[in-house]
Amino acid sequence: MHPCRVLFICTGNSARSILSEATLDHLGQGRFVAYSAGSKPTGRVNPLALEALVTASIPIEGLSSKSWDRFVASDAPPLDIVVTVCDSAASEPCPVLFGDFVRTHWGLADPAAATGDPAAISEAFRDAHRLIMHRILALLDLPVETMSREALKQALDRIGELGDGDSAEVAA
Template sequence: MNPCRVLFICTGNSARSILSEATLNHLGKGRFEAYSAGSKPTGQVNPYALEELATAGIPIDGLSSKSWDRFVGEDAPPLDIVITVCDSAANEPCPVLFGDFVRTHWGLPDPAAVKGSPVVINKAFRKAHTLITYRLMELLKLPVETMSQEELKRALDGIGALSDEDNNGDGA
């Protein structure tokens, strides 16, 4: 498991999964290789997601909204972890991908669904990215290379249960 390959999936692959992919690739520095995809990709990355990443100093080159189809079949990269980031609390359907990898769910509200002024929307993206970053920092602390699939699953499920309040912040 070197690097550990992680796929973040959501429905549209335009915001949360993109933020997760770019941030883990940036923070993981070769230890992790992150991808993102959607079951019904929008075809474009949300500009507020790109702005949030750029503001955080995270490279945005090569990011795209894509179908999860490229992660199934013989030519697909092998995956170690698949993380859904849909908001099940909002009855948002989460895609399901099958394979021999650890699956977990790290739900969070969709900042792309927020309506209002650019300031309000930027704040929603910042809040989502803050929680994503917090969870990814917890992932980076794990000895994923030596953990069994069961241990990794338990740890990832625990990380997915973390909220903004656990980070002692409001995401702003």
């Protein structure tokens, strides 16, 4: 499993999955290849998601809101891990994708749904990206290349339970 191919999916593919894709691609440095998609893509990346990435010095070139249809086509890249990032606690429907990969859920409130003044909305994007960064760093600490599917699934599920201040020790 090298590089490990990870798809982040949510409904709109405008913020959370985009933040996750760009962060893992940047920090994974070729060890991971990240993708993102949505079940009902908005067709545009939220500018505040791009701002959060730029603030973190993460490249934004090539990011786009796209349908998960491209990942079920016959010429789709093979996937090792699929992560849903919708917020099931908010009764937001999570997309389901079928295939031979490890599935996990890293629920995260949608910063694009934040309300209030512009500063509060920007803070929601920064908070979401901080949590994503925390979880991505925990993923990078895993020896995914040598883990069994079962151990990887358990470790990924534990990462999805991490809050921003939680310890990131999740290795099996």
